[in-house]
Amino acid sequence: MIPNWILQRSTLTPEQVAVSFEGQSWTYKEINDLALRYASKLEALGIKAHDRVAIFATSTPQIIFMICGCMHLQCEMVLLNLRLSKTELAYQIQDSEAVAILVEDELLNKLPETASPIHSFSKVSDVSAIAFTPTDEWDENDTMTIMYTSGTTGFPKGVRQTVGNHVSSATSSLYNTGLVEDDTWLCTVPLFHISGFSMLCKCLLHGVRLELLKKFDVEKVVDFLVDGTVTRMSVVAFTLERILTELEHRDVYVSDKFQTMLAGGGPVPIDYLKRAIKRHIQISQTYGMTETSSQTATLSSKDALRKIGSAGKPLFFNQIRIENAKAPFEQGEILIRGKHVTPGYVGRFSDKPSQQDGWLHSGDIGYFDDEGYLFVVDRRSDLIISGGENIYPAEIENVLTSHPSVREVGVCGVEDDKWGQVPNAFVVLNNNVEVNELLVYCKEHLAGYKVPNKIYIVDELPRNGSNKLLRRKLKELI
Template identity: 45%
Template sequence: MSYMPNWLRQRAELTPDRLAIKSEQKEYTYRELYTASQRRASFLKHSYSLKKGQHIALLMKNSVDMVITIHACFLIGVRTVLLNTRLSSQEVEWQVQNAEVSFILCDRYYAEIVDSIKTVEILYHDQLEDLPSFEKFEEETEIDLRDVATIMYTSGTTGHPKGVIQTFQNHWSSAIGSTLNLGLQSTDRWLLAVPLYHISGLSILIRSVLYGICIVLHDKFDPVKMNRAIQQDKVTIVSVVTTMLKQMVDALGTDEYPTTFRCMLTGGGPIPRPILEVCVKKGIPVYQTYGMTETASQIVTLSPEYCLKKLGSAGKPLFQCEVRIENSGQSCAPNEEGEIVVKGPNVTEGYWKREEETNKSFVDGWFYTGDLGYKDEDGFLYVLDRRTDLIISGGENIYPAEIEGVMLSHSNVKDAGVVGIEDETWGQIPHAFVVLHDERGDQNILEHCQEYLASYKIPKSITILPELPRNASNKLLRRLLKDSVKGHAQ
């Protein structure tokens, strides 16, 4: 099957009066969302002569208006380039030039970022608020699953970022794999507090339309508001990363979630045992996952019944997907470490205008992720770290994520990051950065590490910071820690 009806159009026909979006300011049924998206599409198409296959960029924060604009782009058939709102002006300009966009549609809030860009036309979102009367236009009533829907740029550790090509087939397959794993209930509500410009946020939006469920939309992450939404807004599913989960559990205190809450979907690395034990005690159903922009969100998931039995595992591949571990071109035996290689209909076809990187990362339909891991004897995947983050000290491999997990289990550690620094004797040694709950409280962090880690893994120095550098999806930006490590050890 290559073609299918436009997703929002068909959803509006099937369940027009079902709630589609709930935010603090607005609520939309699917009929209302479809009509609003048609109006937006009509304005953009007639005012800017947009045609199917053109590229436009969005620089917007989470809002109902951003949701409407994304759907409008799908109705027109233009490819949507989703820009990280934390980018500098130079970074935005490089990405929109690389992606060959016709114009940037952005919130006025980001005027300082885009005003200096002269190579691409800028359209501010508040210019769309007073739309002319609805004009009929030839919308894309069908979706060709082979068409490019979106392009997202990865953060990249060196050089320019890579534009990940995401087809409708990628998004469709991701949604199907997810629901075959998590199940689907007509009363489901998915809390969306991760950025819509990130695959974690966009995938929730697309799934909501395909599933016919409501998204509860937050403009940003706030642990107190997240907990309140679960308790009061009938939220049943939430997507977070480990650091977000820890903050939510801390903010929850002695309270608990209602029994209707059925899924805490987590990414961003393994969850430390103390946090998992609290979640089990409180009856919080945690699903640990592994995925990335190139896989259109999760590709591996661990169900709650295994969260302690298979501590640290990301789980098993979703339906239609395959995962193997490879070292020097050979498949690894159980418990043997190597590079994680994945395959499936949700995996991107490559990078925009980056043929060399595409050919390097994609071989015979398999995507070489650059992540290190292993499968145990039962086929459960364990993600160790990025190949580029690996610390080699005296010939021993040290995985920063393992150390961070131990440090996060300390009662006074709010956040933690570990990088390798040069050492004349050992080549590299681990250095830690931590954020404390209370700087006057217990700081015996290294003593805590000695209980759980081999001596060569224990950080030789610690820097205490007010916060760690993380991107909008809460992914730790290790390269910034590496840049700042000199002269900061305490």
């Protein structure tokens, strides 16, 4: 059993500022008081302890109050991605079997029709509270969050993350970074992502402040970095480059109080690392996934240039091995073990084991060098990483092949200066159709970042002797 995080934190450091947002702030005692109120109101709406609820909201303090209220109720929270289409949202709501949807008022019209009851944030606020007493302890094996990640079959998988998973992730991170006076995480990533939610968990467990932005705003971010009011943040290569450009434009440097910038979502170009050092930014490249509740390995900033392209070493408690590798530099699938690894999935994939003999098979190919540093060679062979977002070609292919004029589809990632990669689609037609019509069709059924940057009409797709699509050959058709 693990003590109720919110109760214990509000007891240990009640006056410590927990969350800051647009000039307002809330202490840990105030967060707990609000969370208890939200929990009682949710219970008044018929939501019971351990119920599975979906949350659809932007990154404002209201979603934090709602999340903490759900934590008091020990609800399983399905965190819905704001960038999804109604079709994608409908799949996740149905697949997760959420008993209710908690939604920010301004987003009501973005939800699909669903049999699950919908409770707007204002409805929750307006309902009369009833008596509610939180439990003092949580079972570490209880599911806390469910986040959907793209699957190789084209159907997203609902990944379970337990109380113990999040505790393990936050603890390993703390052993890696330590704490400093006035530690503050600047959160510009969505709280429905594992990177954002894990940041909230770290703050609750470590008792530090979360400086929250509703979305990435490079001017505000640079203001925080320069004035020294934040000490840590997470970025992807795309957002890092925008920060560097703004710092260079102003000809200013990051405050000495700033400690670490975690960079995930793919390798960081060497040019970015050199530019960051000039602006006094300590970059720590990381490797992790939704199934590992965020970080699994991290490269220390002091090794950033010495080990270009490396994801570093496993964090404390975490284990990584390369399947069938007998010596350094031998490549194989990256296998992961630790208390941060998901115990499994929900819905369509609930019977799919997440581990084999205690190890998570990541699907990524990598190797260790002769000093024990991990290098990720392929980010799941077909995966497209666009602006830090993971896109599986099968998802786009499934949508396009559902169009009556389309017979076959192949999708691959193409390098892009702005996003790192963008998806391109290659289509064999049943009958004539305009490319623009296909793009509109994609926009109706896919999140914006998954819509192909270009669609090419081709006579045939490259295949092997078994008629398996050879995605690596698709670029040759351009």
